[in-house]
Amino acid sequence: MELKDIQKDLQAILSPKRFRHSRGVAETAKHLAEKYGADANKAYEAGWVHDCAKELPLVDMQHIVQEAGIKADEQLLSSRALLHGPAGSILAETKYGITDSAVQSAVYFHTTGHPDMTLLEKIIFLADYIEPSRDFPGVEKLRKLAEIDLDEALLAAYDSTISHLLDQKAYIYDLTFMGRNDLILKLKEKTNENK
Numbered sequence: 471m472e473l474k475d476i477q478k479d480l481q482a483i484l485s486p487k488r489f490r491h492s493r494g495v496a497e498t499a500k501h502l503a504e505k506y507g508a509d510a511n512k513a514y515e516a517g518w519v520h521d522c523a524k525e526l527p528l529v530d531m532q533h534i535v536q537e538a539g540i541k542a543d544e545q546l547l548s549s550r551a552l553l554h555g556p557a558g559s560i561l562a563e564t565k566y567g568i569t570d571s572a573v574q575s576a577v578y579f580h581t582t583g584h585p586d587m588t589l590l591e592k593i594i595f596l597a598d599y600i601e602p603s604r605d606f607p608g609v610e611k612l613r614k615l616a617e618i619d620l621d622e623a624l625l626a627a628y629d630s631t632i633s634h635l636l637d638q639k640a641y642i643y644d645l646t647f648m649g650r651n652d653l654i655l656k657l658k659e660k661t662n663e664n665k
Contacts, residue, residue: 473514476518483525488521495520495521495597495598497602498517499513499517502593509572515573517597519561520558520576521558521598522562523555523561524558526554528548531550540556540560545644552582554581555578558577575588575590579595581595581598583649587649595624596624599627600612611626621657625653
């Protein structure tokens with residue numbers, strides 16, 4: 471499916487606010503990809519489709535991932551906020567014809583993150599967090615940091631997410647903690663190499 475057709479479908483199925491957000495993620499992801507040497511076309515495409523399942527009922531998301539044979543734990547299966555990534559990665563292929571595994575993976579993990587993220591996964595995760603319509607305390611600082619160091623900005627996004635979930639007394643998904651800790655170790659290695 472051509473990108474213009476995907477955009478037309480997204481405009482039909484998403485709320486105006488979610489569609490604006492998707493456009494913002496696509497544009498931010500393209501910018502970050504150009505800045506950090508990732509494939510800008512893949513980043514743009516992943517940005518557009520990253521939330522294609524976001525507004526589906528939970529039962530529909532569950533059906534999509536179960537039909538695809540994705541192993542998902544109870545926390546993932548019971549949360550629309552978490553499950554829309556995996557469900558969206560499947561819809562990217564089955565509905566929109568996106569067969570690129572890098573794009574599918576970026577969509578899959580854009581909410582949780584995970585250890586040893588690829589450059590494209592980092593970009594989509596961060597673009598989702600800092601795109602222009604996002605408005606929360608600290609977002610401007612994160613946007614500036616994203617222009618200086620992608621990994622430091624990613625760490626700040628992880629920290630902000632975890633802090634918010636702690637404040638809400640909400641469940642924090644395992645992959646999010648693991649992804650943050652993995653990034654901490656990699657940043658320490660990088661610092662030690664530069665000494």
